[in-house]
Each structure stands twice: as C-alpha cells, then as structure tokens.
Amino acid sequence: MPQDRIPSPSAAVPASAQAPRAWQAPLAGYRWDRQTIGCSGAAVYRLSAPGRPTLFAKTDLAGPMCELPDEAARLRWFAAKGIACPELLAQARADGHEWLLLGAVPGRDLASVPPGDPQRVVRIAADALRALHRVDAVDCPFDHRLEQRIARAGERLRAGLVDEDDFDEERLGQGGAALFEQVRARRPRDEDLVLTHGDACLPNLMADAAGFTGFVDCGRAGLADRHQDLALAAWSIRHNLGEAWVAPFLARYGGAIDTERLAFYRLLDEFF
CATH class of the missing domain: 3.30.200.20 (Phosphorylase Kinase; domain 1)
Incomplete structure (x- = not known):
C-alpha cells in the first residue's frame, strides 16, 4: 500500500x-x-x-x-x-x-491455529467454502463477475494502489501495467458463478475446537467464479502449511478444478 x-x-x-x-x-x-x-x-x-x-x-x-x-x-x-x-x-x-x-467471531483464524494438524485446517477450509458456494445466490446484489473485477483492478492500478513490490515471487519485477495486460489476455471465456467470499485466505476463516465458526473480512464477497476462492485458499494453504497440502484441500472440496483458472485468479488478485 x-x-x-x-x-x-x-x-x-x-x-x-x-x-x-x-x-x-x-x-x-x-x-x-x-x-x-x-x-x-x-x-x-x-x-x-x-x-x-x-x-x-x-x-x-x-x-x-x-x-x-x-x-x-x-x-x-x-x-x-x-x-x-x-x-x-x-x-x-x-x-x-x-x-x-x-x-468477534469465536475461535482463531486458520492461519493462527496451533501447528500439528494441517489435515484439520484443510478439512475445515474446504468444507466451509463448499458450503458457502452452495448458498442460493439468486438474489445476491454484489456482482463480482470478471467484467466488474477487471475494471476495478484497472481503477486500482491507475489510482496507485497496486503494490508491485508485493507481487508473488514469480512476478516480481514486472510492472503493474504489463501484468494488467496479462489479466485481460488470460481472462476465461466463461464463469462458474457461485457466492464467493472473495478473499478466502486462511486468516479470513475462523474455527474453534468444534469446527468452523465464520468468515471475516467479507468486503469482497459477491457473485463470482468459485475459482476466485479456491485460488486464494490454495495459495494461503501453500504459504502456511506447504505445497503438499494443496492437493488434499482441492480433493476435499471436490468436483472438477481448472488449474488454469486457479492461476488466473491468483494473477488477478495481485491488483487487490
């Protein structure tokens, strides 16, 4: 920032x-x-x-x-x-x-729970997101489809709110303008729309000894492709638990996963 x-x-x-x-x-x-x-x-x-x-x-x-x-x-x-x-x-x-x-939401965020049970963290995160994505969102007033999100990314770039020093390691050194052109070029042709959290990293999912207790930092929630949440959750799991736990997370979530879309939504997140 x-x-x-x-x-x-x-x-x-x-x-x-x-x-x-x-x-x-x-x-x-x-x-x-x-x-x-x-x-x-x-x-x-x-x-x-x-x-x-x-x-x-x-x-x-x-x-x-x-x-x-x-x-x-x-x-x-x-x-x-x-x-x-x-x-x-x-x-x-x-x-x-x-x-x-x-x-306050009870419990602790999933990035801060005591180490030693990554399988439980993965299970809670996958189950919480799957349940959220199954919520009937026909009346959701928050449109985060790609047309809106890419436009917002451009607004943030022009406003100087994109921190190029905080890009993922593989993109460090690339300018925001060049990265934005990649976003536009790699945009998926369609979207698998569900109700998403929008920033589904482990610090934004809470749990106690009994299980999941709630979502926090919900300012980007809205109707979007489910890979929006899966991409950020997978990145957070890799960062906090290690690469070995990404596949178990996606398997627990279930269904077909498009790895190209995961990469695209991680790219788009560089602007937020």
Whole structure:
C-alpha cells in the first residue's frame, strides 16, 4: 500500500481517541491493539476489556477505493442469509475516515491455529467454502463477475494502489501495467458463478475446537467464479502449511478444478 494511504490513526494520538465521537463513551475502558494478521487494506484493532465482550474496529480513508462500506453491506446480507460472520454493531464516518465496529467471531483464524494438524485446517477450509458456494445466490446484489473485477483492478492500478513490490515471487519485477495486460489476455471465456467470499485466505476463516465458526473480512464477497476462492485458499494453504497440502484441500472440496483458472485468479488478485 502506498505510504500516503496508510489508514492508521496518528501514532501521536491513541486510536481510541480518534474513533467516532459517539463511540468513545461506550468504548471507554477498552484496550485497542492493532492487528497485523491478514492483508486488509484497513487498519484493524482488537478491543478488549475485563468482563466485556471482545470487539473489533476497522478504519480506512474514506473515498471511492475504501471497502469498508462494501463490507458493512455484505455483513448485513450475510447475516440475513444465516452465513456466519462478524456482527455489524456500528458504522460511521469521522474526520475523513470510514469506521466499522464489529463483534468477534469465536475461535482463531486458520492461519493462527496451533501447528500439528494441517489435515484439520484443510478439512475445515474446504468444507466451509463448499458450503458457502452452495448458498442460493439468486438474489445476491454484489456482482463480482470478471467484467466488474477487471475494471476495478484497472481503477486500482491507475489510482496507485497496486503494490508491485508485493507481487508473488514469480512476478516480481514486472510492472503493474504489463501484468494488467496479462489479466485481460488470460481472462476465461466463461464463469462458474457461485457466492464467493472473495478473499478466502486462511486468516479470513475462523474455527474453534468444534469446527468452523465464520468468515471475516467479507468486503469482497459477491457473485463470482468459485475459482476466485479456491485460488486464494490454495495459495494461503501453500504459504502456511506447504505445497503438499494443496492437493488434499482441492480433493476435499471436490468436483472438477481448472488449474488454469486457479492461476488466473491468483494473477488477478495481485491488483487487490
């Protein structure tokens, strides 16, 4: 993320003091800890206080590229569909920033569970995504088909929001403009549309001892090809668990998998 877009509140002033004014009295006594897991463009804080429920606050610069209003809309829709996700407690804009206040999803993210049982992580991730992809999305208002997503990728590139230093190893050194031309040239001819999470990496899937507990960071959820989720989940599994666990994940998910589409959606994700 370019340095002039880092959404963190000023280091000289506690984040709690920069939150929307209406939140400050109800949240008095909470400790705010910045979270570093995951790749969210927003600043994320874990709020904790003795005897009170754990909460999360997210903030980012307001503007056309801010995804927090998108996330709020998707959390409301997910909740209406019975899809496990954070409870949206409050939404506000203050001093040029968007803010969300969220309830905590039980458990830990799948990238942070204690090591020693990668098979369980793979099983939970595959089952959670398969169940999400089976949700009836005929009324889904969030269109993330390729026409929209490629256009959005181009907007982000022109806005200077694509971090070329963070490209996957095999693409380091390639410019964003050249990579965008690859996206356009390699676009699949059709799409296997389902309800997708949009950023289905292990840090965005939660679980406890009993199993899957919910999705977090849902700002890119919408109607898209299922390979959107499978590509990012497979990459995250490779990164966190090792290459050997990608095939078991895809086998557990089931059905025919198009490896070229997996590669394409990983390429497209370089712009997000």
